[in-house]
Amino acid sequence: MIGGSISRWTMTYFAAALTWLLAALALMVAGIGHPAADLAAPDTLVLVHVVCIGWLSIAMCGALFQFVPVLVAQPLFCERWALPALALVTAGLVSLLAGFMALGARLPSAPWLLPLGAVLLVVGFGLIVVDLGLTAWQRPSGPARFVLVGLASLCATAAFGAVFAFALAGWAGRIGDAVLARGIPLHAIAGLGGWLTLTAMGVSYRLLSMFMLAPDVEDRKSRITLAAGALAVATTVGGGAAAVGFELGLNMVLSIAAVFGLVCAALYGRDLAGIFRARKRRQLELNMRMAMLSFASLAATGLLGIALVATRTLSAHLGAFAFLAAFGWLSGLVLAKLYKIVAFLTWLETYGPVMGRAPTPRVQDLVAESRATKWFAIYYVSVWMGTLALLAAQPGAFRMAAAAMTVGVVGIIHEIIRIRRLEDVALPLRLPAGAVAPHLLFAKT
Template structure:
């Protein structure tokens, strides 16, 4: 790939992640999984893991292999290792889905899909953890956004470990009483570490840098940011250490989850304060589409946090947890991911196509690669559909949810079409198109050129 600062595999991660999102939304439209099925049903587990691993985790992994070197000003330790990791993650995810489908007898094979998928999936995550961990370690001492990423990667390690335990127990490969107890009562722990620690906390760290970079806002080291880091890290430690300890000693997990929720709430409030400060102190007065949509996504995070606190106070979390998780996954994390992708794809495409031409000829601006008026209706349709689907999930009206999910699917397809237009330089005037191979950068697989 042209440009030494570009990761050759980031766009591959992004492309597969978007296909997984479209697949998950299509399943929701068809009534597969929650809320048409119980939250513990195998179909819901397929939908959850396709969303959390296939979409959000691949999206985050692709972003990290590109932006961790930016955060620490060091090259990625093993530039080609993400390709191997991606292959393992896809094979592992397919095996995991086959294993979930085998639970109710939808498929009947002698292949132990669940442990196979979990092991291969874990190998893929471990490779990325090793690669990113070595890169971060080589850059010590690291800045605040990178510390958020470190805490998120530690959470990922916990999620992977619990996933292996669950798969071995469900496949009856172990009869250990300790592991059986952990499987029976540790699902909430697994979900909290995955959505809150790995995806949520890492997204916070990356967004600190991306929002400041794309809005030209000053990156000041403020006490609110440091306390947000401390509170979020404390929440992760409580889950990683306190959760298993409670289960092993026969204590209720509820108290651990409440303490972790309170710590996470402090983190969210202070993070929100810092984001508002970035918006207010930005030098780029005109907000681009990605920053406006990121603000809407962050609003979804605030609503989800308030709802979760209210439900915890009322003691009614179990009844509505599926709807809250949906709002977190699609209102905040997916909304933020799609908004930032719209800018990141344009930024990476511009670097690849026009970076080598700087000083040699006139080049367009990064924002010239995108057509914001064309894309804006798709983003508004997406967030409106997520809002409608969230309300339908709370009210337990599956048919309304499926109609809203159709809106999400159409909107996501429209956003993907805009990303393809950016990648193929459709909005760039013909006289400003680069010559040669740069004029048609690949959509999924990278060029073999170095």
């Protein structure tokens, strides 16, 4: 690839992330966590961290190890750190989840599990932040700036989370208890809004332009969009921390941050519209059509937030708002792009070395879009139905929607495995002379 080689461990990150996604769906189908439990209950904390760390963060890191070198046309700072970082993050998450389960009396009391998990996660994500940050810093232009702000938000998220973990274990003193009591919204916004959303925006700029043969978004426009998003995160983290420290209210800080966040989302929509208008590939592939549904879910999340604030019911329906953001916007976009990224990287790994020396298939020959479409449709419709079920306070209907989501996700994973195994490539072109079949879980190059 231009600007970097194929990342050896990206597929490993994707496989781990999809495994955690299935675990999260199993928890929801089983009725563990919200809405069966309170948002602050240990069971809900288990579910939230499986989704945000196990699924979304690990998937995002895997994509960044591949695409940050492409964004800056520089090799990754240290490829060797990727696998140890994944091991540390996985071990930290398992320890953290065990600590939450102990809090909920599902496991014997073990207060040390939470601080241990926090330390492992901080070290694991620290390796990732340094590796990706030093790579992106070499040429911080366009989408790479979004990644840098996203990585900074990840640091803030991890810092808040570590304080919470030590406070829950009784090891953080009075200050830690104060942060735990009032800082959870800051932790959530820094994670979902800063780390995951801003990073997803930055990567999507490059992927959309690349896969639709469109020019990159004008640098001035993307800078303004990023500035609005960065101000939202900075207001939340900086202003929120000051408010907690001086024992002031958070409403004003969060209101200002929400305005910046809505401006950022609106400007991002403007940028996306420009990419779609300028594209040379007029017929949209499946990953782009499905990404449009995730963009629609982002818009719906913003409108839902406005409606809930206007009717003063945000606290009552915070679970529905977070669910639509996590599964309609972020998870939908990640699944749509995984479908294309896996095909693209598999093609590069398998057929790139023999290009010009033997007949090779196109990237689109690795996929079966007509078959995969139904799984994405099941997923998105189920997410929207799950959101409505949460708004209507119908936990039984929500579990049914989660079960349908599971069907869609299992179907999508099956399609991704077929891509990786070249099962939809015509036999005469599947493995030309000199080509080597890819490994399912890692790149051989």
